[in-house]
Amino acid sequence: MYVESDFERPAKEQDHQGPEWRNPVSRDYGRIVHSASFRRQQGKTQVFPGHESDFFRNRLTHSLEVAQIAEGIADRLNTVYKEQVGDRQINGRLCAAAGLVHDIGHPPFGHNGERALDDQMKQYGGFEGNAQTLRILSRLEKKFKYDDPVGNDERAGLNLCFRTLAAVLKYDEVILEKRDAKSDLAKGYYESEAPIVARIKEKVLRGKALPAGVKFKTTECAIMDIADDIAYSVYDLEDSLKAGFLTPASILSSDDKLLKAVAEKVVEQLGIPVTEADVLSTFVDVFKDLIPDVEKGDELVSFIEATRTSNEICSNGYVRTALSSLLVHEFINGVEFVFDDEYPALSKVSLGAETRKKVEVLKQYTFTAIIYSSRVKLGEYRGTELVKDIFEALKAKKGHLLMPDDVRERYLNAQDDATKARTICDFVAGMTDRYAVEFWARLRSDAAESMFKSI
Template sequence: MLYHDRDYKRCKEEEEEVELGRSAFRRDFGRLLHSPSFRRLQGKTQLFPGDESDFFRNRLTHSLEVAQIAKGIAQQINAKCPEFREQEIDLDAVEFAGLAHDLGHPPFGHNGEKALDECMKQYGGFEGNAQTLRILSRVEKKVQTETDPSDPCGVSSLGEDRRLGLNLTYRSLAAILKYDSEIPEKRNPGGKLHKGYYASEKPLVDAIKQHVGMPEASAGFKTIECQIMDIADDIAYSTYDLEDAMKGGFTHPMQLLAKVRGEADLVAKLLEKVKEEVEGATEQDIYVALNDLFPFNGDDEKEQVQEQDQGHKRGALEIYTESKVIASDAFMRSAYTSQLVGNFMRGIGVESRQGEQIRFSQITVERGIRIKIEALKHLNYLLTIMSPRLKVVEYRGEDVVKTIFETLVNDAKEGYLLLPDDVQRMYRRLPDIESKMRLVCDFVAGMTDRYAVEFYSRLRGAGASIFKPI
């Protein structure tokens, strides 16, 4: 059975008028859509800083694209696979996962994530996916275990954290649980980022598994909705970051191919990344994938035959010009990335399972398509995100986040007094240092890029007027 009554349960039961046609998943979708954390994604970097141009994607527009692609994949599976024609994947649940998947990203993207993880190494760490679960289940200010109009603080006077976030269904929470691994509470400085969930959310994760069920012993806990969201994220990330990079003048197809063919170290790094997802991938696989992705180099056999029939063979200048046009012309650029997305989606299928295990059916991707997605995604990272121009932004963002965090947790200077009044109140009531540090981390992680820069400027003496609220 793909869905059962336990999937629709919440941490705190509510009166839900399902007879009006609004499902529990649609209610979750609405709560997310109207939440401040979701709105703030518009002020968080995807690839390029938002103040550079109104063309470039931010975390909000990226999430909308992921949700649309995820919904399309689910519709495709429902239409093509007999098992899912009988019990369809819920499109609201899939779309919810796409919208929510980046909710936990801090200001300045992965650089802010790294900075906060360093600050929290001895207090449970920081990681974007773990933060997404925490925002949905605790940080958002919608539902509490007890409602007391005279004391609306999220932490009771006895130090009990009574926040329940958006109080979502267990199946919706399962849809964003990408990594079934508890992050250690204490880790060595300089250690790698650990993907998973915080120890503070361990009881919630146990409750999710109790309600949603567990996969067979050989499989990890990852519902079909979560898997669809995950591959949709990879598709959107790989293609649309490329589109933004081309629009920004950072690259064009022929330039990418030239880099790959001219730098052995780059190919080695690319292969190492691809092999993490595609076992047995080879260097030749990388070249084949990139030649298919960027068919502007005259190696395509069909193109050569067609050109011979027409009595014409393109020269290097024509090929180069075509590549530049793809990158610079809005119509051509959009058509190119749209075709990539469509091709990637058509390579997705599913290995269905029986009975209760159908909810953990395995999403599959054709090997060649998976190599293309991974190669494109990591090529973007290595050549654009790691470029000198963006490394400047990275360094600045990491410094801003660390400075704000260290200032707020400075007990000697009572740094917590810089927090907003409602957060201060919770800070005072929390009983231990770990909880206080996590609260400050939640506050910093929720900042937009612009707000973080403004806050930092205030600390450094050149910020906004004191009459503007924190």
């Protein structure tokens, strides 16, 4: 499945070939782990803010889980589909590398920060987390520069292999330079990275053109995407149970309005009929040990026992971990593979229909019940306004004086408004939640950080 061109790099590395015992994917994996953008994920919220509890996952721990699940999927497919795969085995470490970086483009405060930045960038190419991930890897990380720059930008980011970069290219669409102010978030990659995307496709497809109507998405990218969905569906639920935001009893007694909203979201994502009863039956299956057989006259005893079991799932780490492990194992076993002999790099990986529906129901229920809850929304609202406020302050007249020296220099050297706006956007997007709060406090709060603390 892999050829030499897959492991070529955008920029030449005459002095960085590495020892022969380190293959290109291992080197990419190492570069990712040692990068600043990877580390910064520890300061970015997954569902619940990190300062609330050390238990809850952040973007870094989520990415580590996605990487492990992705590598597990690859290992299983290589075993179960060995007759199809043959000597063209899927590279599990490459899938894991994609898992590690799939979220590094997320700004502070998650999807709310993403929307706030996109609102500011609608006339300058937009902002989107996946597009920012590719930009970080291919431009912003400070490891390599081009001897012969592509366009007017000498930065080469981590200079990862083309096949590694392909593994994070989830959406084969360029984001329009200018969009209507009321338009929804656009998925894709920025126009500024279009040249590197063209090179990725050329190398990975070995010079072939894509068939009409086919989008570019490699096997490793599909595996990473599935691993991300599995991690979201299982571990966001686990965090919600631990936090007490959800209990098995509250889920199984969900009102019709919530069940309908979840069903509509699943239909929107999968394009198949899903009813409120389907949503409820999914959780009946997940929590089946909670529902005892009821004999006439034993309803009260059964109710008490079910309530105790519900509480135990939330409070007992052993029980929660066992439930999560069973679900992850079930979902990995539901992954299917179809080898593409003409386009091996685009061989299809997908979840079986029933597994995919179950994953999506869990994912959409947690999202709808928790992300839209007032307690979570209050914190997110602050994050949205905070990101907007920082961006506008930096974009204002003499706003460059508020920037760190290296950002200020690139801003002042920018030749047009779009490049200046993108420079600000890159800086704000790279902030952790805490750094964004501290930066904003220097602008607005009566309890700002000391001027002796660097920005």
